[in-house]
Amino acid sequence: MYSKIINVPIVLEIGENIFIHMDEILQRNHIFFKEKILVTSPELKELYKQQIEQLSFDEIMLIQGGSYEEARKVMGNITNKDALLVAFGGGSVIDAVKMISNDLNLSYITAPSTLSNDAIYSPIARLVQNGKKQSFGVKAPLGIIADIEIIRRSPRKLLLAGVGDLVSNASAVKDWRLANAEKGEYINNFALTLATLSGNSVMSYTIDDIGTNRFIGDLANGLVISGLAMVLANSSRPASGGEHLVSHAIDDLYPMRTTLHGLQVAWGHLLLERDYRQDDDDFEKLRLFFDRMKITDELEHDLHFSSDEIARIIARAKTIRDRYTILSKF
Template sequence: MFYRDLDIPAIIEIGSSISKDIDLILKKHHIYYKEKILFTQKILLDKYKDFIEISNYSKIILVEGGTVEELGRIELEKLSEDMLLVAFGGGSVIDLVKMYASKNNVAYITLPSTLSNDAIYSPIARLKEGEKKKSFGVHAPIGIIVDVDIIKQSPDILLLAGVGDLISNLSAVQDCKLAIKNNNERIDSFALTLAKISANGLFPYTYSDIRSVEFIEQLANGLIVSGLSMMMDKTSRPASGAEHLISHAIDEYFPEKSTYHGIQVAWAQLILEKVFRKNNNYGRLCEFYNNIGLNTVICQYIQFSEGDFINLIPKARAMRNRFTILNFI
């Protein structure tokens, strides 16, 4: 029989106040571990003490997140297969736990405190090694639990960064099509469809919606479907094209000017549409950026001009061997 195996999490739950029900959710899915260990930051532990206290965590490990160096400082007496790690935090905590769990071959669940990027499911962890951010391949979580009430409390900039990371799939998908046509690459076409659908779902929304249950569910589901598209293709390609290369080049060569990943990729995507891609998507995209508030935060957080973008192109092209629109410039 010709099927393919995909690492789809056993648990995908999105809803209000569900973080306190984690034990029930595990039980409902017939998932039992001897120990359940929470990884989070001090600030989140203080803020969400109530739900954390009622869930039976055998241990709570406070982390900063975001660096490879911290992996060596995590102290657990003994890791066993009967341990479930729960990553509660933003992308930096989640990426740290993804990497730690993958290195030690233990299961983990992501419980995001915000949705600033596709970390909740993507097979990639972005962590700083020394002064530079790097991408590492990791295994998928066995569960994703998104508590809408917690996400609602995260700052605008983080939610908009999540929007930026997801909407950039539309840029990545165009690059995939260029690579299929001009570089003889095989990229899963249904994975590209999923990447596109997940991004297109954002267009009806405006800034006034970003704390609504409906929008947060859309964003969470979109990021999960986007993660699934990467799992299907077994690469990050459906969600990472030239706009990601530009963002990686900023992180690599201008770390002092780097900002939220999702804002960087959104900025790069807009310039690519405006100047380099000849397909009339720019108007629709720019209108969406205005409506949702991305143009405002790009002005606040991005310290590069359109002219600087041109200078970033050779650096971006050299970031990795990935055929994109940058190969034509």
């Protein structure tokens, strides 16, 4: 008899005005710790002061997030080994809490203030260390509590970045299949299917839907399922292909000209479909979707590279990690 243990979230709650019910949600799911520590940014603490005061946090720690050095500093202030960390913020705050939890062997849950990338459930943290963005393998959260009303108030650009990150699963899956066909790389078909389904889950929407409960719910669920695919594969492979390598190359080569990760990934996805995979149907489908979601406007505003700079980005992308993608053929 064969079996495989899959770590899935104990809690997955997505709904309106549920942040203030966090204590009840945790109790209902039999999640008890001696301490509950909120980790958030100063801006969010002030913005949601009234809601936070209604919850029973033993301590509140303030961080900007995104920095490895800052995460290490916060670690020194946490001494209770029976504490639950609650990461309330965007990807930068959540990734910092992931690193803290991983290094201190603590449990954590994520309460996203926006959905700009798959940080809410992915087993990867992206933090700036010594001035450069690095990827760190971490454990996935115990659960996710996503308040639609809070997320709806976040800047539209952040949600569009989340869409770009999620939709790019289509590119990652193509690269995974390519690596399997040409290099014999093993594919976990369950993980591949989850990545594909989650990536397609928002393709029917337009920019007019961005504030609706249905869109936010589908985006949140899609990002969680995408993260689950990575957990299942024990790798970022289901949701990270050549398009992510392009984004990482931009971070490395042009750190002063970067934008949101999800938008860079979307730009890389378009570039690979047009110039490397040369699949006119998929490129046109993606371009039209980005037009409908106004992601195209964000890309044109934020990302400007000459043909020589693009060549540098591609050359750097090929060297970032030992991962076979469409770029490996050129």
